[in-house]
Amino acid sequence: MPPRSDDPHLRERIINTAAQLLATEGAVSARRLARELGTSTMVVYTHFGGMDELTRHVMRRGFVHFGTELDRGAVTDDAVADWMTYLWSYRRFALREPHLYAVMFGPGLAAFRLGDPADLEAARSTFVSLLRRIHACVNAGRWEVDDVTTAGEAAWSGVHGHTTLELTGFFDAVGRDPVRSYSEILTRMSIGLGDDALGTARSLSTARRRAVRADRAEAASAR
Amino acid sequence: MPPRSDDPHLRERIINTAAQLLATEGAVSARRLARELGTSTMVVYTHFGGMDELTRHVMRRGFVHFGTELDRGAVTDDAVADWMTYLWSYRRFALREPHLYAVMFGPGLAAFRLGDPADLEAARSTFVSLLRRIHACVNAGRWEVDDVTTAGEAAWSGVHGHTTLELTGFFDAVGRDPVRSYSEILTRMSIGLGDDALGTARSLSTARRRAVRADRAEAASAR
DNA sequence: CCCCCCCACATGACGATGTTATGCATAACA
DNA sequence: TGTTATGCATAACATCGTCATGTGGGGGGG
Numbered sequence: 001m002p003p004r005s006d007d008p009h010l011r012e013r014i015i016n017t018a019a020q021l022l023a024t025e026g027a028v029s030a031r032r033l034a035r036e037l038g039t040s041t042m043v044v045y046t047h048f049g050g051m052d053e054l055t056r057h058v059m060r061r062g063f064v065h066f067g068t069e070l071d072r073g074a075v076t077d078d079a080v081a082d083w084m085t086y087l088w089s090y091r092r093f094a095l096r097e098p099h100l101y102a103v104m105f106g107p108g109l110a111a112f113r114l115g116d117p118a119d120l121e122a123a124r125s126t127f128v129s130l131l132r133r134i135h136a137c138v139n140a141g142r143w144e145v146d147d148v149t150t151a152g153e154a155a156w157s158g159v160h161g162h163t164t165l166e167l168t169g170f171f172d173a174v175g176r177d178p179v180r181s182y183s184e185i186l187t188r189m190s191i192g193l194g195d196d197a198l199g200t201a202r203s204l205s206t207a208r209r210r211a212v213r214a215d216r217a218e219a220a221s222a223r
Numbered sequence: 224m225p226p227r228s229d230d231p232h233l234r235e236r237i238i239n240t241a242a243q244l245l246a247t248e249g250a251v252s253a254r255r256l257a258r259e260l261g262t263s264t265m266v267v268y269t270h271f272g273g274m275d276e277l278t279r280h281v282m283r284r285g286f287v288h289f290g291t292e293l294d295r296g297a298v299t300d301d302a303v304a305d306w307m308t309y310l311w312s313y314r315r316f317a318l319r320e321p322h323l324y325a326v327m328f329g330p331g332l333a334a335f336r337l338g339d340p341a342d343l344e345a346a347r348s349t350f351v352s353l354l355r356r357i358h359a360c361v362n363a364g365r366w367e368v369d370d371v372t373t374a375g376e377a378a379w380s381g382v383h384g385h386t387t388l389e390l391t392g393f394f395d396a397v398g399r400d401p402v403r404s405y406s407e408i409l410t411r412m413s414i415g416l417g418d419d420a421l422g423t424a425r426s427l428s429t430a431r432r433r434a435v436r437a438d439r440a441e442a443a444s445a446r
Numbered sequence: 447c448c449c450c451c452c453c454a455c456a457t458g459a460c461g462a463t464g465t466t467a468t469g470c471a472t473a474a475c476a
Numbered sequence: 477t478g479t480t481a482t483g484c485a486t487a488a489c490a491t492c493g494t495c496a497t498g499t500g501g502g503g504g505g506g
Contacts, residue, residue: 010454030493040456041493047454062334113396116249120396121331153394154385158377161384165376168329173336173343181376188377192411213503253464261483264464270483272463359490 011047013037015057018045022058026099026127056115057109062100063122071129073210079136080143084207086178087131087159091182092214094163102167105160109213130156138195144194151193158185183208234270236260238280242323245281264416279338282331285323290349292316296433300357303366303418307409309356310382314405315437317386317414325390328383347386353379360416367417374416381408406431 017036023029027192030041030051037043048054073085094101104123113120133150137143145151162182164170171178183204190200240259242250247319251273255262260266271277293316317324327346336343338341354375360366368374385405394401394419404425 014225031491042495043455045494105387110390110396113392122396147403149399150404150407151411152383153399154389154407157385157388157404157408158381159384160388161382161386162377162380162448163384163385164328164382165383168331168332169336172340173333174347176372176376180370181380182371184373184377185380188374188415189411190415192413199495250461254462265466265484266484268465 011041013048014043014054015061018054019058019061022099022103023097028058030053036066037197051097052111053115055103055108056112056119057218058100059104060116060122061132062097062104063119065100066093066104067122067126067129074195077138077140078203078206079133080200080203080209081206083133083137084190084203085210086130086180087155088188088211089214090159091163091166092218094167095199096218098167101163118169127152137190137195142195142199143190155189156216159191233266237266237270237277238284241277242284245322245326246320249341251281251395262334265410265434275334276338278326278331279335279342281323282327282335283339283342285320285327286342286345286349289316290345290352291329293349298359300363301426301429302363303423303426304429304433305361306356307413307426309353309434310378310409310442311405311430312437313382314386315441318389319441321390322412324386328387350375350379360413360418365414365418365422369374378412403429 013036018028018033021036023030025032028051030044033044044054046058057219070089072087073082073089075082105139109123112123112201117134131148134143134148134151134155138145138148143151159182162178162185166178171181186207187200190203191197195203203223227321237256237260241251241256244255244259249256251274253267256267257264267274267277271280293312295308296305296312298305331347335346354371357366357371357374358379359370361368366374382405383402385408389401394404409430410423410427413426414420420425
């Protein structure tokens, strides 16, 4: 019987700590969450319908962060390098927030589209952002694409598949370098979409340079 | 106290019904399994260490079936079409056994490599089989690849990512055609690996024709 | 100003999960 | 026949998400 907390931000605090628990412990249970908040598990059911809807809120926030982080990449005169930079940021986010990524693109994705249409829109907007980068490559004359959306789905499949494999520890298990195979995906995809091999190689090294710098900046800010 | 079943095949029956429950109900619990077997949950712990090791056995069997099914594809004079046929079979298996696929390439993959080394080898052998198809494309002069393994990882990432997205219902949700984007992956990857666009298009239609025929054969045998 | 209603929350319980301690009945062996 | 080993059932424990119930205090109507 704490004196009626009357905290209008309780919802936000629940989502915050849920996201934090997901990031630090890899799982969120109602009881663990309540213990962290100093409340009972009922707060999950009064403020949300249950754990599923709470998870959807965490996912939505995840997609917003994901989208803004991906869009931080500058737009330069090398559209292919910009596209690659975008996908290196994609990988960086997933490696930094592995559990969040697993929830966002895992079984929760199916439940996501059943909820608030704004949720699906948050997820779609990050995909649309990818399509813009592809369009820029076409406009720059580097690629020749009949259907941008299909090309986007193909590219997304590649990076998503590689990301999930890397998160499950596959490359560690077989002693292979994930950066190399990720570069291979970007390279073959770019050439396959119409760019010449030399231009793609140059764009890759440009994008890789940016990615390494961003990795270092992230490591520095984490310290 | 049934009179000491003394069934030397109990282990096999447990794995069988576990696989069947996974396929038909999407989940395997110790109690559900015991109810199906007419035993108690203890059989899981006497014959296996627990649910984890049981799952590993189901995974191992899954990889064996997966591998033999993938290797059924004929080797013709069109190596790229053979490679594509291999990957269409990949997709067919995943769509027919969605839960098994999710377990095989999901979080269980990490636990898989901790178990019997033979388990990891079963999984690796299917990957090696993919590498053989890639090598054939190189030998046929269609592709130019410096590191076959890296190319294999890139190709696998693409089809695995597309498969997981399709299994979560993504393409249904946005009303897109997964066959089209899967074809896009195969096409762009083949061109990106050195083949010319026309040859890749011809190989794609060849492989697609085979895949449709195999789909129909499977649908007929299921009837 | 007071009272009553309402609702956010705590408590405790229910059914499920994987796991395990205990006991028994039977197979295997001396 | 006596002894040991063990495969299995029973029942319990801890955990999970969820919910029915009770309660206490804040907010609106008299």
